Amino acid sequence: MSDLWRLFLSAIIALSFICLTPSAHSSPISITQITTGNFLKLGVDKMRRGNYQEAIENLNQAIELEKDFAVAYSDRCLAYLQLQDYHQAVTDCTQAINFAPDNFEAYLNRGVALYRQGDYAGAIVDHNRAIALKPSDFRAYYNRGLARAGEGKDFEAILDFNLALTQIQRISSLLLADIYNDRGLAHFVLQDTQAAMLDFNLAIRLNANDYRAYFNRGCACGQNGDDFGAVRDFSQVIRLNPSNPQAYVNRGVARYRLGYHLEAMSDLQKASKYFENQGKRVAYEKTLDLLKNLRQKISFATEIALF
DSSP: OTTSOOOOOOOOOOOOOOOOOOOTTOOOOOGGGOOHHHHHHHHHHHHHTTOHHHHHHHHHHHHHHOTTOHHHHHHHHHHHHHTTOHHHHHHHHHHHHHHOTTOHHHHHHHHHHHHHTTOHHHHHHHHHHHHHHOTTOHHHHHHHHHHHHHTTOHHHHHHHHHHHHHHOSSOOHHHHHHHHHHHHHHHHHTTOHHHHHHHHHHHHHHOTTOHHHHHHHHHHHHHTTOHHHHHHHHHHHHHHOTTOHHHHHHHHHHHHHTTOHHHHHHHHHHHHHHHHHTTOHHHHHHHHHHHHHHHHHHHHHHHHHHO
16 A cells, blocks of 8 residues: 555664773784774674764675675675665675575575565565574564565465564564554555554554554544544644655545545645655646645535535
8 A cells, every 4th residue: 555654674783792991001903903803893883873884894894804704794784775775785695695594684684675675575585584594583574574565465464463473572662563553554455444453553552653653543544434533643643744745635635524625725735845845746746636626626515505
């Protein structure tokens, strides 16, 4: 559903760090003393700080010293993922797998990259392998569920989201909210709006600041004919993400159904401006067409009332 939002869980870095405390008389480390492990630690530290391009440079240095350093390829794949260079991410993870066929993180990360390229079947294959290597890690089930939903296999996606929930031991409420939100989307696509609403409610309870869950619940409310609920939720989306044109469109439609014609027109006008500013030409033109149609209907209804 193009009107709905999915939140994809990126692979999580799970590397330990060794803290070295030099004595007061220690000499600075010369360039000849830096090992592949040093470059790897530098790269991981840069990724933790969000400096992905710098991390790649350090990992490049590690790979130059050790051509078959599987962990460096796997971590560089993760850095490329964050930079949305999915082609290079797939290449690096494939190299990591070639050197270390049982590298769980490499399969997981490559599956993420393939998913983001729209290769859902390939992503499922990688997540299957990840699950075979580490069946207790919830991420592989969750990611496979997203890929299955991408293929339109929403029932199978729900099964994977359920498995992810059963494998979680310690996790933040924000990640739980993501899983409930995506399971709610799968229920919504299957037209089980009652189950979808329960999941969206849980997602919002766990993360009241995620506009996507409000957006999805607003769609479910609209599907159920609850236009007041739709206005409430899309208003929350706009509060949290004021430049979201889809929320203005949907709130405008709900307001029109409720008879708030002036407010509906205002929402559609704002939506058209945001679409135009964001360079979304097709959406901009469709919104203008919708605005024109609503104006004609309002004018026609006014003429009938006067008559």
